[in-house]
Amino acid sequence: MDAIDRKLLEMLQLNCDTPIAELAGAVQLSTTPCWRRVQRMKEAGVITSHVALVDPKSVNVGVTVFVNIKTSQHTQAWFDQFHATVDSIPEVVEFYRMSGDIDYLLRIVVPDIAAYDGVYKRLIAGTQLFDVSSSFAMEQLKFTTALPLRYAD
Structure with missing residues (x-):
C-alpha cells in the first residue's frame, strides 16, 4: 500500500460515495487507474463494505x-x-x-x-x-x- 492508496482510503472512509473523478483528482491520477486501485483494495479485502451510518x-x-x-x-x-x-x-x-x-x-x-x-x-x-x-x-x-x-x- 502506497501513499496514493492511503489517501484514497482516507477519502473513502469519510464518504464512500465520493465520485471516482473526485478521488482521482485528489491523488493526481486519471479515473481508470484510480478505479483500478479502488477495485484492487476491494478484491484484497482492504475495503470490506460500503455502509450508511445512521444517527x-x-x-x-x-x-x-x-x-x-x-x-x-x-x-x-x-x-x-x-x-x-x-x-x-x-x-x-x-x-x-x-x-x-x-x-x-x-x-x-x-x-x-x-x-x-x-x-x-x-x-x-x-x-x-x-x-x-x-x-x-x-x-x-x-x-x-x-x-x-x-x-x-
Missing part, C-alpha cells in the same frame, strides 16, 4: 451501554452458546473478547434503561455468566469509523 438518536437508540462480562467457564461449547446468544440480540453492536480481568466487552445501543433491562434479561437467559457490569455513556466525546492509516504498508 442513533434519529432511530431512538441514543443510549450507549458498555457491558463487561466475566465467566467462570471457558469451554468451546459455552462460548458457542454465548456467541449465539449475543448474535441474536440486535442491540449489541460490538462484541469483543478481552484480556485482563474482563472476559468480554459488549457495546449495546438502546432507547432507555428499561430497554437495556430487556436486553440484559435476554443476555443472562441465554448463557450462564459469572458477573455482568454495565456502564452507561453520559456523553459521546469522539466517534469515528475511520481507521488511522499511517500504519498501513
Whole structure:
C-alpha cells in the first residue's frame, strides 16, 4: 500500500460515495487507474463494505451501554452458546473478547434503561455468566469509523 492508496482510503472512509473523478483528482491520477486501485483494495479485502451510518438518536437508540462480562467457564461449547446468544440480540453492536480481568466487552445501543433491562434479561437467559457490569455513556466525546492509516504498508 502506497501513499496514493492511503489517501484514497482516507477519502473513502469519510464518504464512500465520493465520485471516482473526485478521488482521482485528489491523488493526481486519471479515473481508470484510480478505479483500478479502488477495485484492487476491494478484491484484497482492504475495503470490506460500503455502509450508511445512521444517527442513533434519529432511530431512538441514543443510549450507549458498555457491558463487561466475566465467566467462570471457558469451554468451546459455552462460548458457542454465548456467541449465539449475543448474535441474536440486535442491540449489541460490538462484541469483543478481552484480556485482563474482563472476559468480554459488549457495546449495546438502546432507547432507555428499561430497554437495556430487556436486553440484559435476554443476555443472562441465554448463557450462564459469572458477573455482568454495565456502564452507561453520559456523553459521546469522539466517534469515528475511520481507521488511522499511517500504519498501513
